[in-house]
Amino acid sequence: MNPGVMTLRLDGMSVPVDTGGSSRKAKLTIDRDGSLRLTAAPDVERAELERFLASKRAWIYGKLAEKEAHSHTPVTKELVSGEGFLYLGRSYQLRITDTDDHRVSLRRGKLILPRSLSDSGHQHIIAWYCTTGLAWLKPRAKDWAARLRVDPQAVEVADLGNKWGAALPSGRVRIHWATMQLRPTLVEYVLAHELAHLREAHHGPAFWQLLGRVMPDYDQRKKQLADTGASLWQGHADLRSS
Numbered sequence: 001m002n003p004g005v006m007t008l009r010l011d012g013m014s015v016p017v018d019t020g021g022s023s024r025k026a027k028l029t030i031d032r033d034g035s036l037r038l039t040a041a042p043d044v045e046r047a048e049l050e051r052f053l054a055s056k057r058a059w060i061y062g063k064l065a066e067k068e069a070h071s072h073t074p075v076t077k078e079l080v081s082g083e084g085f086l087y088l089g090r091s092y093q094l095r096i097t098d099t100d101d102h103r104v105s106l107r108r109g110k111l112i113l114p115r116s117l118s119d120s121g122h123q124h125i126i127a128w129y130c131t132t133g134l135a136w137l138k139p140r141a142k143d144w145a146a147r148l149r150v151d152p153q154a155v156e157v158a159d160l161g162n163k164w165g166a167a168l169p170s171g172r173v174r175i176h177w178a179t180m181q182l183r184p185t186l187v188e189y190v191l192a193h194e195l196a197h198l199r200e201a202h203h204g205p206a207f208w209q210l211l212g213r214v215m216p217d218y219d220q221r222k223k224q225l226a227d228t229g230a231s232l233w234q235g236h237a238d239l240r241s242s
């Protein structure tokens with residue numbers, strides 16, 4: 001048997017076994033994405049590993065439930081000076097200021113919120129993501145559309161709930177404002193992905209082929225998006241301050 005290729009199963013979950021371990025005691029780990037992995041010494045028998053895995057069932061389900069609960073806790077933002085807000089992958093500190101300027105803006109590395117707007121500050125900050133994000137997206141949408149040979153009727157930034165983006169049959173492409181918190185390479189992934197849908201509606205092989213032609217590293221970006229996505233702010237206010 002080749003080392004490192006054994007796979008056990010537990011209730012439909014597949015558990016790869018790394019037999020390069022040096023300890024007689026098998027070790028079970030759960031990765032960030034919830035996948036399981038066993039590490040054991042090469043001379044431990046399969047039946048023994050299967051018994052070990054079965055004995056860990058309650059622990060596994062407890063851990064998976066924990067992860068599930070954790071991933072659904074929304075990120076909240078408090079409207080106080082010093083709170084961090086991401087834009088294009090960089091963190092900017094919020095500064096609430098007394099100013100005659102009645103709009104949110106990015107100045108000298110700070111996200112400025114005029115005190116006059118602070119009662120509905122979260123809405124104003126979201127509106128800022130929409131307008132600033134759209135200005136950033138427009139020229140890039142033009143570039144990606146040319147590469148993908150599509151002709152979007154409009155590009156919009158809006159609240160799309162749990163979706164990063166959407167491509168409508170009318171030819172409009174919509175991007176969630178929360179996407180603008182991601183690094184530029186990941187925002188461009190979401191943008192190119194939705195534009196590609198104007199030619200291929202479904203996630204079939206033709207869709208991924210089309211995307212891969214213009215963005216050869218799309219798979220890597222897709223994985224990075226899945227990793228960072230859950231940690232983004234989606235507009236939830238901190239209850240202590242609202």
Ligand SMILES: [Zn+2]
Pocket residue numbers: 193197203
């Ligand atoms: Zn899609």
